[in-house]
Amino acid sequence: MTELLLAALLAMAVVVFVSVPFLRADPPPQAADPDQDALAVAEERDRALAELKDLEFDHRTGKITDEDYRTLVQPLRRRAAQSFRNGGPLSSETAEPASEQHFSERSLPSSRSDR
Amino acid sequence: MPDLGRAALIVCLGLAVYAVVAGAFAAYTRRRRLAESAENAVLASFLATLVASGVLLAALLRHDFSFVYVWRHTSLELPRPYTVSAFWGGQEGSLLLWLLILTGFSAAAVLLGRRSARSLLAWTVPVLGGVITFFAFLLVAISSPFATQAAPADGLGLNPSLQNPYMLAHPPFLYLGFVGLTIPFAFAMGALAARRSDELWVVVTRRWTLVAWMLLGFGQLLGAHWAYVEVGWGGYFAWDPVENAALMPWLAATAFLHSVMIQEKRGMLKIWNVLLVVGAFALALFGTFLTRSGILSSIHSFTEGSIGPWFLGFIGLVVAGSAALIVSRLPLLRSKTRLESPVSREATFLYNNLLLVAFCLTILWGVLYPILTDALRGEPVTVGPPYYNFFLKAFGLPLLLLMGIGPLIAWRRASLRGLGRTFAWPIGAALLTGLGLLALGAGSSIPGLVGYTFCAFVLASIVLEFSRGTRARRALAGGSWPGAFAQLVGRNRRRYGGYVVHASIVLLAIGVVGSSAYDTTHQQRLRVGETMAVEDYRLTYRGATSERGANAVEVRAVVDVERNGKSLGTLQPGKNNYLAEQQISNEAAIRSDRLNGEDLFLIAEQITPNGVFLKVLVKPLVNLIWLAGFVFVGGALIALWPDAREQRRLAVRYGRHEALAEA
Numbered sequence A: 001m002t003e004l005l006l007a008a009l010l011a012m013a014v015v016v017f018v019s020v021p022f023l024r025a026d027p028p029p030q031a032a033d034p035d036q037d038a039l040a041v042a043e044e045r046d047r048a049l050a051e052l053k054d055l056e057f058d059h060r061t062g063k064i065t066d067e068d069y070r071t072l073v074q075p076l077r078r079r080a081a082q083s084f085r086n087g088g089p090l091s092s093e094t095a096e097p098a099s100e101q102h103f104s105e106r107s108l109p110s111s112r113s114d115r
Numbered sequence B: 001m002p003d004l005g006r007a008a009l010i011v012c013l014g015l016a017v018y019a020v021v022a023g024a025f026a027a028y029t030r031r032r033r034l035a036e037s038a039e040n041a042v043l044a045s046f047l048a049t050l051v052a053s054g055v056l057l058a059a060l061l062r063h064d065f066s067f068v069y070v071w072r073h074t075s076l077e078l079p080r081p082y083t084v085s086a087f088w089g090g091q092e093g094s095l096l097l098w099l100l101i102l103t104g105f106s107a108a109a110v111l112l113g114r115r116s117a118r119s120l121l122a123w124t125v126p127v128l129g130g131v132i133t134f135f136a137f138l139l140v141a142i143s144s145p146f147a148t149q150a151a152p153a154d155g156l157g158l159n160p161s162l163q164n165p166y167m168l169a170h171p172p173f174l175y176l177g178f179v180g181l182t183i184p185f186a187f188a189m190g191a192l193a194a195r196r197s198d199e200l201w202v203v204v205t206r207r208w209t210l211v212a213w214m215l216l217g218f219g220q221l222l223g224a225h226w227a228y229v230e231v232g233w234g235g236y237f238a239w240d241p242v243e244n245a246a247l248m249p250w251l252a253a254t255a256f257l258h259s260v261m262i263q264e265k266r267g268m269l270k271i272w273n274v275l276l277v278v279g280a281f282a283l284a285l286f287g288t289f290l291t292r293s294g295i296l297s298s299i300h301s302f303t304e305g306s307i308g309p310w311f312l313g314f315i316g317l318v319v320a321g322s323a324a325l326i327v328s329r330l331p332l333l334r335s336k337t338r339l340e341s342p343v344s345r346e347a348t349f350l351y352n353n354l355l356l357v358a359f360c361l362t363i364l365w366g367v368l369y370p371i372l373t374d375a376l377r378g379e380p381v382t383v384g385p386p387y388y389n390f391f392l393k394a395f396g397l398p399l400l401l402l403m404g405i406g407p408l409i410a411w412r413r414a415s416l417r418g419l420g421r422t423f424a425w426p427i428g429a430a431l432l433t434g435l436g437l438l439a440l441g442a443g444s445s446i447p448g449l450v451g452y453t454f455c456a457f458v459l460a461s462i463v464l465e466f467s468r469g470t471r472a473r474r475a476l477a478g479g480s481w482p483g484a485f486a487q488l489v490g491r492n493r494r495r496y497g498g499y500v501v502h503a504s505i506v507l508l509a510i511g512v513v514g515s516s517a518y519d520t521t522h523q524q525r526l527r528v529g530e531t532m533a534v535e536d537y538r539l540t541y542r543g544a545t546s547e548r549g550a551n552a553v554e555v556r557a558v559v560d561v562e563r564n565g566k567s568l569g570t571l572q573p574g575k576n577n578y579l580a581e582q583q584i585s586n587e588a589a590i591r592s593d594r595l596n597g598e599d600l601f602l603i604a605e606q607i608t609p610n611g612v613f614l615k616v617l618v619k620p621l622v623n624l625i626w627l628a629g630f631v632f633v634g635g636a637l638i639a640l641w642p643d644a645r646e647q648r649r650l651a652v653r654y655g656r657h658e659a660l661a662e663a
Helices: A002-023 A036-060 A066-087 A092-103 B002-029 B032-061 B068-073 B080-088 B091-116 B118-142 B166-180 B182-193 B200-231 B241-266 B270-293 B308-328 B345-377 B385-408 B416-439 B446-477 B481-491 B493-517 B623-640 B644-662
Strands: B520-527 B531-534 B537-548 B552-563 B566-571 B574-578 B583-587 B589-592 B599-605 B611-619
Touching (some): A036 A066, A036 B446, A036 B644, B002 B032, B080 B091, B080 B166, B091 B118, B091 B200, B091 B270, B118 B308, B166 B182, B166 B200, B200 B623, B200 B644, B241 B345, B345 B385, B385 B416, B385 B446, B385 B493, B493 B623, B531 B611, B537 B611, B552 B599, B552 B611, B566 B589
Antiparallel strands (some): B520 B611
């Protein structure tokens, strides 16, 4: 008898829990389909920035020669700039040194030799 | 309380069916309340499974033999920890543990998804509900742990080989890994069903995959250690079909964790990544099918199997359904980017993926071949360790080498000049190691020598990566060396956690090569007082003892051990005669040398007060395998640790859309 009572309580509890969204006055939050084009632009912008950071890091750790760096960096910068134009700037928090570093002339490897 | 257990499982099944039907209808018709109700059904299914599990656990602890399951897998004499582990010691209980983990993970995925990926949940919930439905149905209709009978006075006991501390942890870890692969699968299918072309599903599932992969890998190492200390044949991995079944999804998940980086960084391999996620999940189901169908004989399998056809049908449904969904969404999955150069970081990731998948498929073929020949010819053709060992070397050694090459190559493309400069140190270290080992006599095994040379190359490349990265970080930000090192790891936990995992694989490889290519085996009959010599060890038989343990008669051969004239104490290999189970188990004696990682491994047969047949194995470096497990978990945890900077970046990318949608 106790078992049946407990089973009934369990069933009732889950029915109430599952019904809660229908009992609330305010509708539950639900995400509509995000704008796929806007997301694609945001992803492209982040990807371009990440590639610039990787290139910079690979160069600093000696995996890329100065010559290769110069060849690779310009198209990447153009791509990043284009993605910023398409998607708008990042918040200051996320843009942080990546963009400053990669878009400033100071980060060019003019003084670095290919040892 | 069996009725409560049964009722709880029926409630769970009802909730799961509701999550499928209501969830799919809500996603299709965009009904907000119904969608949240379906999510709540997934959450509540965890509560219902928790109740059912509590009932079974209570029955086990109370030795309630009116439960057929408790009677079949425990006895009054069974020690308490193994009475608890009997929960997963049989078919029905282990299925219930599976369902408990599945509903628990699904509930966690829903709760976390509500915060970070609400827009993906709509179609993910029905997929999760579908998988829960299958397992709950099995437990309700096919293989119930709550079958009852008139209570006998005592139970049949637990299989002696399961009465080992490692069996307290090995199966749960393995199940956590297997079941964890459901979540990436559900999110991938949910994203495809919702026609999403963005990478939110990748961001959400990457961490889930890493968790499942870590747990599955650690679970396998625990299982290997269990086999080593309990099964008593001196090995730790025998290419048993069930062991292979756990290895295959791990290999597929390893490939995914690498290739997903290419998708994130370059927008490539989208179809490949979805296929890997589906493959890992399907292989986890296939492993479960192998263990439970009774289709093959293995020390790890449950012999009673009426659920095989159901599993086969479900695997077919998963594979066919996923394939249809992927094909229908191919235009969304096409990459715009192409591989720029065959000599680049992304290219090495691709080679790594091809080797991992090829190895996985080779193992799958080795598992399937005996089953197919049995079905077609009526006579199974056994595929033994030589087949697997050949492919382990053929694919494993290049994979090892790639672990060293990959981190040293730049993204996009690398020139020969850059490569020469980067590779000089690791190649030098590898050559020095190889020549040194050759001079020390390690040339007796060419694969062993090549393996160690590659290990040196990988370790040198990892050290180089850390040192160059730290130097670059310090040059950029200043500060102390330890500070620069901490910043380096902290700012890219995935990369450097990954390198630590690579180091663990090197440790594993060193241990496997040492203990298999350079081990020594010697066996001899000894009378009391007689001595045998193996390598530097001298072993003297002192006689036999017999004691009544908690639930077994324990017979031991007493063997004095000396090394280079110095006494190392006494080892006592022997046998346990389990009374309730009426089975005898081999109890190996192992002495580990913590300094050089070597084990002295003794197996005793035909033990009498006058003599013993002693098998002695000396296994160099075998303890590095177990050490590798801890390093592996450490590396995975570093990679898993939340990165506030990355989270802020993702919040900007996705949060805005989620927030706009919620407004």
